[in-house]
Amino acid sequence: MAVLGLLHESPMHGYELRKRLNLMLGWGRLLSYGSLYPTLKKMLRASWITEDRSATQGAITSRRPRIVYRLTETGERQFVALMSEVGPTAWEDGNFDIRFAFFGRTDMEIRLRVLEGRRTRLQERLEKVQSQLSLTQKEMDQYAAELQRHGVESVEREVRWLSDLINAERSQQAPTAPEPAEPSATTKTRPQGRNG
Amino acid sequence: MAVLGLLHESPMHGYELRKRLNLMLGWGRLLSYGSLYPTLKKMLRASWITEDRSATQGAITSRRPRIVYRLTETGERQFVALMSEVGPTAWEDGNFDIRFAFFGRTDMEIRLRVLEGRRTRLQERLEKVQSQLSLTQKEMDQYAAELQRHGVESVEREVRWLSDLINAERSQQAPTAPEPAEPSATTKTRPQGRNG
């Protein structure tokens, strides 16, 4: 999905795919060559993308050979299909981030459902841990307990973040009018995009 | 290391090892059987642990067969050696948590070095991203940018957490005054280990 999403923006070669991905998700998960190239091969075989070895985009300079990958129509349909899936695959730990990064190409209805699914998932986890917490803390030493506490706090913060995002989406949903040119929309609650 | 650490507390069978580990680290990383049992086999071969199939600890009741794993002296030495290692293996993403959870069995000097190493690691990452941030945010859409922002915020929070812990360790180490160690030096610094 990550590869499809990036190629959906524009054609690109492998090395750049990796760079873009790694600064997109940055901390923690990173896409290694050991998964990138096999993935590209699979997608080629499935005709979701095409290879382009000429790269004559610029003009001259006999640039060193690089393979530019481009999304086919099949691939584009795949991407759209993947992005409209709601379900565990959308909000599990390893998937949510990349899904969120491409929210710009999804309907708001889908966005809301994914955000809420993710939030519910985290809340379930919180409940589960907090029910065990009283039992376990007695036989845990100080450091293990502190690790627990910090973990819970992080997840709680994550839940609040999701709630803010959900509210922002909802308040956007209500006014279904084309945006007037007036600057009266000062305190609008859009997802604090750095409206650059 | 996680397995050694738990068996260091008390002998245990596989299923319980897994349970303990998963509520210790809980969110995110969890130990699957597919890595637990091969690991136990490897440790058996290396004589770090022994199998005990009788489990006659209680008394009667012909409990169903369960294999209790017990640390050997070799294994204990291994654990101590692992815990006194400082270096990237101690503060990388996947290792730090488990390392921290067993801080109770480590010298404060080691603890401080691991905490500081971890903090430095995160700060490096922050700098790297923030240097790219001005460049990248212009061509990122709103959601990708928000993901970045949230990521940075989380790491900053993590750094503050580490700093607090470091200060706590330091204030334990140096009571600001060169107070003569008049009372018995026994049973001090340990932060109230389990069961005290």
Add this chain to the structure above:
DNA sequence: GCGTGGATATATCGTTACGATACGTCTGTG
């Protein structure tokens, strides 16, 4: 005395994905 469901418990299998690295090219710097 029987069946059902769920927790306990050990173990393996197929696949994915990672980390390291090989191999080559281009670009800037002293």
Add this chain to the structure above:
DNA sequence: CACAGACGTATCGTAACGATATATCCACGC
């Protein structure tokens, strides 16, 4: 011109995951 370091494609060995097979124990209602 030499050299270091970024760029770029690609594979290999292995660690770890998720799913599942197998089996026992126990509480429950009936």
